[in-house]
Amino acid sequence: xxxxxxxxxxxxxxxxxxxxxxxxxxxxxxxxxxxxxxxxxxxxxxxxxxxxxxxxxxxxxxxxxxxxxxxxxxxxxxxxxxxxxxxxxxxxxxxxxxxxxxxxxxxxxxxxxxxxxxxxxxxxxxxxxxxxxxxxxxxxxxxxxxxxxxxxxxxxxxxxxxxxxxxxxxxxxxxxxxxxxxxxxxxxxxxxxxxxxxxxxxxxxxxxx
Amino acid sequence: xxxxxxxxxxxxxxxxxxxxxxxxxxxxxxxxxxxxxxxxxxxxxxxxxxxxxxxxxxxxxxxxxxxxxxxxxxxxxxxxxxxxxxxxxxxxxxxxxxxxxxxxxxxxxxxxxxxxxxxxxxxxxxxxxxxxxxxxxxxxxxxxxxxxxxxxxxxxxxxxxxxxxxxxxxxxxxxxxxxxxxxxxxxxxxxxxxxxxxxxxxxxxxxxxxxxxxxxxxxxxxxxxxxxxxxxxxxxxxxxxxxxxxxxxxxxxxxxxxxxxxxxxxxxxxxxxxxxxxxxxxxxxxxxxxxxxxxxxxxxxxxxxxxxxxxxxxxxxxxxxxxxxxxxxxxxxxxxxxxxxxxxxxxxxxxxxxxxxxxxxxxxxxxxxxxxxxxxxxxxxxxxxxxxxxxxxxxxxxxxxxxxxxxxxxxxxxxxxxxxxxxxxxxxxxxxxxxxxxxxxxxxxxxxxxxxxxxxxxxxxxxxxxxxxxxxxxxxxxxxxxxxxxxxxxxxxxxxxxxxxxxxxxxxxxxxxxxxxxxxxxxxxxxxxxxxxxxxxxxxxxxxxxxxxxxxxxxxxxxxxxxxxxxxxxxxxxxxxxxxxxxxxxxxxxxxxxxxxxxxxxxxxxxxx
Numbered sequence: 005x006x007x008x009x010x011x012x013x014x015x016x017x018x019x020x021x022x023x024x025x026x027x028x029x030x031x032x033x034x035x036x037x038x039x040x041x042x043x044x045x046x047x048x049x050x051x052x053x054x055x056x057x058x059x060x061x062x063x064x065x066x067x068x069x070x071x072x073x074x075x076x077x078x079x080x081x082x083x084x085x086x087x088x089x090x091x092x093x094x095x096x097x098x099x100x101x102x103x104x105x106x107x108x109x110x111x112x113x114x115x116x117x118x119x120x121x122x123x124x125x126x127x128x129x130x131x132x133x134x135x136x137x138x139x140x141x142x143x144x145x146x147x148x149x150x151x152x153x154x155x156x157x158x159x160x161x162x163x164x165x166x167x168x169x170x171x172x173x174x175x176x177x178x179x180x181x182x183x184x185x186x187x188x189x190x191x192x193x194x195x196x197x198x199x200x201x202x203x204x205x206x207x208x209x210x211x212x213x
Numbered sequence: 214x215x216x217x218x219x220x221x222x223x224x225x226x227x228x229x230x231x232x233x234x235x236x237x238x239x240x241x242x243x244x245x246x247x248x249x250x251x252x253x254x255x256x257x258x259x260x261x262x263x264x265x266x267x268x269x270x271x272x273x274x275x276x277x278x279x280x281x282x283x284x285x286x287x288x289x290x291x292x293x294x295x296x297x298x299x300x301x302x303x304x305x306x307x308x309x310x311x312x313x314x315x316x317x318x319x320x321x322x323x324x325x326x327x328x329x330x331x332x333x334x335x336x337x338x339x340x341x342x343x344x345x346x347x348x349x350x351x352x353x354x355x356x357x358x359x360x361x362x363x364x365x366x367x368x369x370x371x372x373x374x375x376x377x378x379x380x381x382x383x384x385x386x387x388x389x390x391x392x393x394x395x396x397x398x399x400x401x402x403x404x405x406x407x408x409x410x411x412x413x414x415x416x417x418x419x420x421x422x423x424x425x426x427x428x429x430x431x432x433x434x435x436x437x438x439x440x441x442x443x444x445x446x447x448x449x450x451x452x453x454x455x456x457x458x459x460x461x462x463x464x465x466x467x468x469x470x471x472x473x474x475x476x477x478x479x480x481x482x483x484x485x486x487x488x489x490x491x492x493x494x495x496x497x498x499x500x501x502x503x504x505x506x507x508x509x510x511x512x513x514x515x516x517x518x519x520x521x522x523x524x525x526x527x528x529x530x531x532x533x534x535x536x537x538x539x540x541x542x543x544x545x546x547x548x549x550x551x552x553x554x555x556x557x558x559x560x561x562x563x564x565x566x567x568x569x570x571x572x573x574x575x576x577x578x579x580x581x582x583x584x585x586x587x588x589x590x591x592x593x594x595x596x597x598x599x600x601x602x603x604x605x606x607x608x609x610x611x612x613x614x615x616x617x618x619x620x621x622x623x624x625x626x627x628x629x630x631x632x633x634x635x636x637x638x639x640x641x642x643x644x645x646x647x648x649x650x651x652x653x654x655x656x657x658x659x660x661x662x663x664x665x666x667x668x669x670x671x672x673x674x675x676x677x678x679x680x681x682x683x684x685x686x687x688x689x690x691x692x693x694x695x696x697x698x699x700x701x702x703x704x705x706x707x708x709x710x711x712x713x714x715x716x717x718x719x720x721x722x723x724x725x726x727x728x729x730x731x732x733x734x735x736x737x738x739x740x741x742x743x744x745x746x747x748x749x750x751x752x753x754x755x756x757x758x759x760x761x762x763x764x765x766x767x768x769x770x771x772x773x774x775x776x777x778x779x780x781x782x783x784x785x786x787x788x789x790x791x792x793x794x795x796x797x798x799x800x801x802x803x804x805x806x807x808x809x810x811x812x813x814x815x816x817x818x819x820x821x822x
Contacts, residue, residue: 067242069240069318180266182266198244201244202244
């Protein structure tokens, strides 16, 4: 049965009101955001498994790269040729990875109830939910901020008619943000964080669409 | 930050693996909008900022009457760091303002101090710059930046009021007066001219020349005064003193004397080691002493460039220093009875005074016709070898005194120039171009002057020659596209594209009008004065050339620091990515000036086609 996420979240909040994770369901009132990215073995949530997780906090206009999460997981079974080509993580690179259970605990501790920022963030959240739900009984309740929406909302006033190009590389180019290590989790998380800060506090990009 | 932070840059490359890890894990990234204040003077800074992308200006608010004005000393761009001093002092000294959108890594003060405590070299690097700065602050009692200090003008409080006496004063009276005023030097006014007398002059007059105490002081004064203008850079005064071996220069505003500047004052003012090196060169008695002194030059240049001193002044200073080193070595190696009969020339960029880092030695010897000195070649070989040991690389074209082809008698030398001028083939033209930039640095300059004057007379009205000679400056295309943008995306050979056409074109015109200075900037000034180049064009070309040279120098220093052996394999390459937008625009404009200048040469020498 497919239950809308919002409804499910209310239920889960109610269920865990007095549990050890109740703080995750509190509404957030600080000025921090967590930029998060997962590298996975597939773009299909059902088949994919997480290879690495990167997350970094943003406080105001500062990307706190000193407070970050850079987790490598034990090699999953589905680590095969195709995805290796993209993120260039081989099985041997993950030899020192940690178990998914430990990783999830670290993610929950790190993120807390802060909003989660990402590029196609729903994919990352659903991916994490897939593993969180069986052991914790809830999905990530955090508010999600989609970078491409933030970008779109600012850009659409400048674009006439047509569609806005929301490709990652295009956004990074338009915002003139250097791409730090594309296709590593922490690198993408940092790049997204910088783009977010740039969009939030900088002038809208002067560009031709 | 894993990769975006470059650990290979100084001073961070001094840290060991463990310390680098500590550094990495404590870095934050800050984003600043254009015009935003990253650090405000007087406030506690967050730490050291290392620019990932963008441009930051360090400035101070100068109160001038009612109006307060931002006075920018230094710009920082990609990979530069700033705020080191502020972080250590716990208080920002200046305003640091983002001049365009800027992304910085922030290294918190605490981590910086921890790293400085654990790594001596790292601490030294930060403090080395600091001690120099701190000294200056103590001298001036207020915060002042190194760069500004290096650009101090003569009039900035160093001019002493001279002791002026009238004609008719006797040596005895003058000596008493000098003792009373505790002065070592005075000026005698004779008619409307001034003459200088120093303590040494008085001693010489009375003891050596046995003049009477009552003789006229005006008799022993020297009237050939070396002067500077009040708005000259103090730097220039120092260069003049180094070149002329004098300890005082007179400051003249137009025709009016305003005071004197003493070497000791300049010395105490310049706490940097530029003069210390000069003194060490001067004092060197043996080749070893001299070698030690020469070693300091590269560091000096780096220090000057990194503090933002104008490249042209660095070039002047370095040319003076290198000239002194070579001349001193000449004095040590060449027997003193032979020195009046030979003249040592430096040629090419060194002769023009336009080299920055030590470049190949291009030198030659002209000796008197019929000189008998059997051991000459052997001595000269030793001379070249010693220069190589000093870090002047050998010339790939073997244009140095160890090659007998460049050791000529006056007659042979002029004959050689004449042959080259008649030949017009590539090698001959190149040799001629090098030889025409020759400048005497040691020995008897009269020999050189004789050959130069003869050659300039010889070429008079030889239009065919000038046409041929100037043509070489059109040999390389200006690296601009049809639409006037920078041609190459990656890198660009600045020597072929910009420097050579200007230098050679100016050289051709200068030769035609028998302009004697060899420095390109001076040649341009002289040609403007002669009316051969319009003043505006002269200015443009000067600006373009300075830009090329300073861009090249910055990249050379960067590459030297990155390479293992401290040598730069590709000295003329400019990597366009490493320039910021402003610099690229400037470069493009400068190349347009080169293009225009080449057009001018084409018309002037009928080189159409």
